[in-house]
Amino acid sequence: MRSFLFFGFVLIACHLGVMTFVGKPQGGAEARSPAPASAQLDYDPIRIRPNDEGDTGELVYLRYCSGCHGVKGDGKGPGAAFLTPRPRDFTTGIYKFMSTPAGSPPLDEDLLRTITEGLHGTSMPSWRFLPERERLSLVRYIKAFHTEWQFRPPTPPIPLHENPVDLEDQAAIEKAIAQGREVYHKKTTCWTCHPAYLPRADLEALTGSPAREQLELALAKPDHWGESILPPDFRRDRLKSVQDLRDLYRVITAGVGGTAMPTWKDSLSGAGLWALTCYVDSLRPASRSTTQRKLKSLKEAAGR
Numbered sequence: 015m016r017s018f019l020f021f022g023f024v025l026i027a028c029h030l031g032v033m034t035f036v037g038k039p040q041g042g043a044e045a046r047s048p049a050p051a052s053a054q055l056d057y058d059p060i061r062i063r064p065n066d067e068g069d070t071g072e073l074v075y076l077r078y079c080s081g082c083h084g085v086k087g088d089g090k091g092p093g094a095a096f097l098t099p100r101p102r103d104f105t106t107g108i109y110k111f112m113s114t115p116a117g118s119p120p121l122d123e124d125l126l127r128t129i130t131e132g133l134h135g136t137s138m139p140s141w142r143f144l145p146e147r148e149r150l151s152l153v154r155y156i157k158a159f160h161t162e163w164q165f166r167p168p169t170p171p172i173p174l175h176e177n178p179v180d181l182e183d184q185a186a187i188e189k190a191i192a193q194g195r196e197v198y199h200k201k202t203t204c205w206t207c208h209p210a211y212l213p214r215a216d217l218e219a220l221t222g223s224p225a226r227e228q229l230e231l232a233l234a235k236p237d238h239w240g241e242s243i244l245p246p247d248f249r250r251d252r253l254k255s256v257q258d259l260r261d262l263y264r265v266i267t268a269g270v271g272g273t274a275m276p277t278w279k280d281s282l283s284g285a286g287l288w289a290l291t292c293y294v295d296s297l298r299p300a301s302r303s304t305t306q307r308k309l310k311s312l313k314e315a316a317g318r
């Protein structure tokens with residue numbers, strides 16, 4: 015609710031910014047008679063004018079994004095000081111949610127996905143209502159804040175394997191969840207940052223060593239931007255970049271750039287990563303969990 019109200023505030027701030035931008039007389043424009051006040055307050059997207067190359071990115075950015083991300087793309091918009099986490103500074107070129115290895119440029123489709131879906135549980139809203147043409151022009155515009163990219167060869171995305179688990183087969187889903195539970199607690203020890211979801215005695219028996227204090231809580235970790243962020247508790251917290259199982263698989267495989275969340279692409283096979291994905295998904299609240307929904311309907315169908 016708070017971030018919703020805040021978002022309203024930022025949109026107004028953005029509009030005021032654009033008013034100044036659009037309303038500023040440039041060169042011979044002073045000679046023209048001023049537009050009537052009602053016309054100046056008209057924000058119909060049709061009024062967004064393309065630049066010489068036909069790109070609308072700059073105006074769309076100034077209107078909707080600069081209030082948080084700053085006119086210079088440095089993450090220092092008028093609203094930024096009130097937000098945790100802070101809006102991204104685009105000038106460093108470091109992004110969180112991408113399908114290329116951390117430190118390399120994201121794919122355009124990664125940025126488009128974030129802009130379209132927003133980041134759940136943060137103040138970064140979904141911009142699905144903007145036409146795709148404008149969202150693509152935003153991708154080009156924010157990439158240009160980090161100029162070094164143009165000198166680097168594009169990096170291929172990390173491999174994203176197809177899901178080998180048959181989601182129409184109850185036994186297959188249950189097997190994957192059980193395998194994933196073991197991977198999570200024994201092999202990849204995700205609970206060193208996220209919570210553990212086993213009783214202490216079971217966890218210590220599984221790993222053969224003493225586990226950390228307060229196992230049921232996540233441990234806050236510093237990020238690249240000097241903030242401390244809490245890894246999510248999957249039973250409760252919204253996952254920022256996740257709409258479906260594939261998004262969950264991608265973020266587990268690729269990691270989260272600029273944060274402690276590592277990539278797991280080299281530690282596990284495609285099947286191991288998918289088992290882990292099914293397990294983490296099964297922990298989520300019922301309304302967001304694909305595996306719980308599938309298991310429920312398969313059990314109902316079997317009982318009929």
Ligand code: HEC
Nearest residue numbers: 024078079082099100101102109110111128136137138152
């Ligand atoms: C109300 C504030 C707000 C507005 C308005 C806003 N953002 Fe964001 N945005 C954020 C915050 C906060 C984050 C960082 C979230 C995090 O670090 O988890 C973010 C992150 C991002 C990211 C980085 C994602 C990544 O992988 O690191 C992109 C890209 C982005 N925003 C694009 C945009 C665009 C384009 C617009 C305008 C159409 C926009 N944002 C408007 C708050 C905002």
Ligand code: HEC
Nearest residue numbers: 202204207235245246253254255256265266270273274275
């Ligand atoms: C060294 C600490 C650390 C370890 C180990 C770790 N994570 Fe994370 N993880 C984080 C942090 C920090 C975040 C929060 C990133 C953010 O919100 O920007 C995170 C976020 C996530 C997210 C949420 C992504 C989103 O879209 O919000 C998922 C899913 C996740 N981790 C899964 C895992 C899994 C599965 C493992 C084990 C294979 C694991 N993590 C191991 C620190 C860690």
